[in-house]
Amino acid sequence: xxxxxxxxxxxxxxxxxAMPFALLSGLMGMCLKFNGEVLLYPRVWxxxxxxxxxxxxxxxxxxxNRYADKEIDACNPRTRSRHIPSGILSPSSVxxxxxxxxxxxxxxxxxxxxxxxxxxxxxxxxLFVFGYSYAKRWTVAVHFWLGIVLMCAPIGAWIVVRPxxxxxxxxPLILGSAVMxxxxxxxxxxxxxxxKIDAAQGLYSIAGKYGIKTAFxxxxxxxxxxxxxxxxxPILYPMFSLIFxxxxxxxxxxxxxxxxxxxxxxxxxxxxxxxxxxxFQMNVIISIGLLIVGIVDLAV
Numbered sequence: 001x002x003x004x005x006x007x008x009x010x011x012x013x014x015x016x017x018a019m020p021f022a023l024l025s026g027l028m029g030m031c032l033k034f035n036g037e038v039l040l041y042p043r044v045w046x047x048x049x050x051x052x053x054x055x056x057x058x059x060x061x062x063x064x065n066r067y068a069d070k071e072i073d074a075c076n077p078r079t080r081s082r083h084i085p086s087g088i089l090s091p092s093s094v095x096x097x098x099x100x101x102x103x104x105x106x107x108x109x110x111x112x113x114x115x116x117x118x119x120x121x122x123x124x125x126x127l128f129v130f131g132y133s134y135a136k137r138w139t140v141a142v143h144f145w146l147g148i149v150l151m152c153a154p155i156g157a158w159i160v161v162r163p164x165x166x167x168x169x170x171x172p173l174i175l176g177s178a179v180m181x182x183x184x185x186x187x188x189x190x191x192x193x194x195x196k197i198d199a200a201q202g203l204y205s206i207a208g209k210y211g212i213k214t215a216f217x218x219x220x221x222x223x224x225x226x227x228x229x230x231x232x233x234p235i236l237y238p239m240f241s242l243i244f245x246x247x248x249x250x251x252x253x254x255x256x257x258x259x260x261x262x263x264x265x266x267x268x269x270x271x272x273x274x275x276x277x278x279x280f281q282m283n284v285i286i287s288i289g290l291l292i293v294g295i296v297d298l299a300v
Contacts, residue, residue: 006097009083010062016284018153019054020291021179025154025172026050029162031239031298049111050157053118056105061129061149063098067091068133076197102126115163118156125152140204143191147184147222151176171237178229185222185255186283188215189262193275216263223255230290240297247293251286258282 026047066073066084070091073079083089105126109118129149135142158172191198191205192215198208207215230248234240261274261282 005083005088006059006063009066009089009094009097010059014062014280015055015058017183017287018058018150018179019051020287021150021175022050022054022153022157024291024294025175026157026161027295027298028171028175028237028239029158032162032168045111046160049108049118050160052108052111053105053156054153056101056108057126057129060098060101060105060126061132063094063101064130065133067094067098068130072201072203075201076194078193078197112160115160117159117163136198136203136205138204140206140209142204143184143187143206144180146187147180147182150183151180154179168237171233174229174232174236178226178233181222181226181229182283182286185219185226186258188219188222189258190275191215192262192264212264216259220259223259227252227255240294241300243297243300244293247290247297250293251290254282254286254289 066082069079070084073082074085080086084091084094106119106122109122112118132142132145132149135145139145153176155172155176158169158175162168188206192207192212194205195207195212195215197203198205205215206218227248230251231245234242234244
């Protein structure tokens with residue numbers, strides 16, 4: 001049935017990039033004590049709220065991105081088979097889908113009451129997330145914009161389960177920053193496959209404006225910063241130990257492998273199959289892997 005097409009529209013599986021970090025951050029905040037006592041948060045419905053918010057905001061964001069990029073996608077051989085350019089879904093039906101998910105996202109924040117902060121920031125956050133879809137038309141910072149969007153997941157989850165602003169607030173900021181640089185790095189790699197199309201359409205991807213070589217150099221720097229920030233967590237967060245550091249070492253190895261796989265050889269064009277392996281499979285291993293390592297470290 002046609003409503004199953006919406007799962008393909010939003011690439012539901014890509015929720016696995018940010019969701020594990022939101023859950024990890026929530027668990028980290030829950031396990032800390034405040035004034036010598038473990039906080040009463042989170043309640044069961046807080047966890048449901050985190051899951052609902054993550055799903056609905058991502059559905060809204062991805063649907064809006066597909067709507068905003070419908071003309072761009074139609075001119076790109078790689079993307080012209082997407083749902084709107086190919087006629088599988090109409091632009092109006094996608095806008096309805098975006099509206100429904102946006103409303104559900106805002107309503108999901110009511111589960112966090114009496115913590116009003118998630119509700120207060122829900123609409124500004126949605127507008128910022130939607131802004132990403134137009135950023136590529138005017139700034140090369142578009143990749144970092146996406147990184148900041150995913151950065152909000154662990155920070156938001158922490159605020160839900162630990163609604164206090166104390167010295168430990170630096171922890172979700174460091175985790176979120178690591179996620180931001182990690183996301184920016186793999187988005188830079190992913191965008192390399194559209195280098196020529198972006199340049200021809202006047203879009204502001206770094207690959208399109210400055211070339212693939214520059215994009216990969218910046219991606220390496222971003223991933224280096226991400227590893228450094230991940231490695232800082234056991235220093236700043238007392239519940240983590242050597243176990244998490246070992247997880248960071250494994251992440252470092254995976255990121256090195258990701259760059260080896262995705263980086264084109266001299267004179268070679270980016271390989272779509274290799275980029276997709278680096279973009280999805282290896283990064284999902286990183287996000288789910290760090291969640292598992294974090295849970296193990298918190299449990300022992």
